[in-house]
Amino acid sequence: MSKSQKSPVTIKTIASEMGLSFSTVAKALNEDPLIKEETRARVQEKAAEMGYFPNVMARSLRNNSTKNIALIFNDIENPSLAHIFGRITKEMGGHGYSTLICDSQYDTAVEAHNISTVLSRKPEAVIISPVTSDPARLRLLKNMADRVIVLGDTLDGFQSNYVHVDYVLGGYISAKEMIENGHTSNMVITEPEYCPTCRQFIQGVEKAYREYGLSLDREMIYYCPPSIENGRQYVMEQYGKGGSFTGVITLCDALAYGVYKAAAMLGLTIPSDISVIGFDDYALSSFAMPPLTTVCLPTERIAERCAEILNTKLKGDSESTQIFSIEPHLVQRKSILKQYKE
Amino acid sequence: MSKSQKSPVTIKTIASEMGLSFSTVAKALNEDPLIKEETRARVQEKAAEMGYFPNVMARSLRNNSTKNIALIFNDIENPSLAHIFGRITKEMGGHGYSTLICDSQYDTAVEAHNISTVLSRKPEAVIISPVTSDPARLRLLKNMADRVIVLGDTLDGFQSNYVHVDYVLGGYISAKEMIENGHTSNMVITEPEYCPTCRQFIQGVEKAYREYGLSLDREMIYYCPPSIENGRQYVMEQYGKGGSFTGVITLCDALAYGVYKAAAMLGLTIPSDISVIGFDDYALSSFAMPPLTTVCLPTERIAERCAEILNTKLKGDSESTQIFSIEPHLVQRKSILKQYKE
DNA sequence: TTGTACGCGTTATCAG
């Protein structure tokens, strides 16, 4: 759709401007010791003056190394993911890598599109937090599976590097905390149903319920892309229907804040009227009113593991794949009311 | 440092595999009507099967259009910036553009490095929130200034597109709110001094002080990259020195939360012991304890303006530059104590 | 309908 590039300054431009052959210029710019000191200096000066920058596309084409790493995240505005990719860009930027970012917006079609876009860019590694649970949808990544890092759940049938987060445990912890505080009738608000992490989470919740001889009412589970607005909406909807619940279990702090918002609009108080538990533990969640009880996703460790895998991969060392597992943990604060047994 | 690319499937690979010439394959893949329907179908099928993806590098080289847009932000974990670039990636992703991200970490050296990296990628547009106030440091971008969007303050001597945010007004609003509530002795915590936005902000604060016949104590101004930790540290430091202040004016909600944290650690209460005003208005700031009074940076409008400029630019329409100005506004909540006049 | 030749900006190899 566009041409632009007013002044594509290339080694050839410089060469003709200086009456040299372009290959001399190339060598001068690459500090080739064969080039006379004085020539080199002159060329470099001229290049700087003309605003020359090597064309990485051409270079990549030539030596088949793009220095690109791609991230495909399902919501880059999520502070936890933002923190992870922030860490990664900083780390990789230092090593001369550029970071390509895509946001799948919890939409499998967008995700598919992102995968294609990214693959056309021939990245040397891809980090993806997949929206889909279907490994077939990642088949396009199979050619480079050993340089892919999957965040979240492990996908059977897709052999790759994983930084696996135990969402079953996460769901279990959440539900258990609610139940132990006396909340046996809870709403659950999670990600879209097709997300791998969602399934795991629900599984964990059900496990906790079973242990206490309770059963999870399917009607009380809501699936949606995590956002404050979605959390607010579902709580108000359920409340409007006269649904009886004392607790809300969420798969994201953003959803938990939606509960806060709904409570404010309904004139209710947290936790005395509604208890809520989040997931992720945003940096700001300890400052909330009341401080949000949540399950902490250890983003620091996730980022470290990613960096670790990237470093071994990009050195070209191994063809094998690595799997790390990470456990979330409970952070007790003040958003759950302790109810006494009846 | 790496080669990789186990199976670089190219049109040639496909061609030889099928006993066709590579240009036939190329045309088939590009839906060229000259190619027999059946051949095209066969080729496309084979390509999909082999996991072929066009090499965008090569294509860019050929037709001089990279479909890249680059963002250079000083802190991508800042939720406000995250929101802006989220909006932009989504918008541009739909139009076939990829987004390259860099984080300058409030460091001018890193920023310079980022600019070089990005320019080597020949992006069709660059959006930058500059760390430096010195237009000379952006000279490398001059060759494509008409396709650069600068966020924040306008820089004299660098003609480009601007989405200018009136930080003078922001600083003025902040200080005025503090003063009008009876706080005449305040700490100020801002970005590093060399940041353009910082200077503007301080200027605004001073303007408000002057209007009320007060003068701003330079010793009470702290410069640092905005983070919760930095905010906490400076407040505790100042408090430890026995500094007398009742309010803290900050240039970022993150810094304000640092004040919250310091207060908690010192056993003080906000706002009765310390009043504080933020800047940015994170989505979560209304949920804080107490809800954070802050100056709202209208990220939605900023993102829209950026998109608007990008759209006209990338259509190749104009060579001219556009300037938009955006005004922040006060959001009164509960983190400032109303003091009665003595 | 299919194949050939050339150029995009680099780097690398080989001659001068």
Place this chain on the structure above:
DNA sequence: CTGATAACGCGTACAA
């Protein structure tokens, strides 16, 4: 020390 040339993968005139 410097210059010429091939190749990377793709697109497109032009020839077959």
